[in-house]
Amino acid sequence: DSGVTQTPKHLITATGQRVTLRCSPRSGDLSVYWYQQSLDQGLQFLIHYYNGEERAKGNILERFSAQQFPDLHSELNLSSLELGDSALYFCASSALGGLNTEAFFGQGTRLTVV
């Protein structure tokens, strides 16, 4: 158990809908990262939050947004869902801003858009 908790584990939804994925980082970790893993794209970085502030953005679509709350949990919101958004979404946490610190991943949320 990595200590990073993601909910839900599985999600099936229809095209055009909106979903929210939730992540609780390891106790004491200030950084949260979101990644998308699809069959043809590998593990792609989406966004990084540190202590409530956005620190870096990757290949995150405009239909996607995220935030980190004062209790350090994070949510990834996916809207106007398309079939191509079906993927495994991972959250990771690390102690500091990322420099010289190990990142730990949650079990992922498997999203299926039908």
Next chain:
Amino acid sequence: GIQVEQSPPDLILQEGANSTLRCNFSDSVNNLQWFHQNPWGQLINLFYIPSGTKQNGRLSATTVATERYSLLYISSSQTTDSGVYFCAVRLNSGNTPLVFGKGTRLSVIA
């Protein structure tokens, strides 16, 4: 951005065999991690190894940062070692995330 190349892309081993997986990266890094993604999709931390050598049971890893590569050794492989092995690195500057290679898919057959 930084390039991370893993080889081989696929590997099939007989149970009990040894193997070496390689990760090459294109720039100076301050963080390198090896992960195992099991058949259920979980990403399991194997090593945090920006430099040097570490061992954990039948697995060991070596990173030669100056030459920009890392090696993961699996000895006496077991069927439970099957899955995809990822190398991920973070640049040695700025606020950058972990960048993943495409992985090595390992199948260990009994």
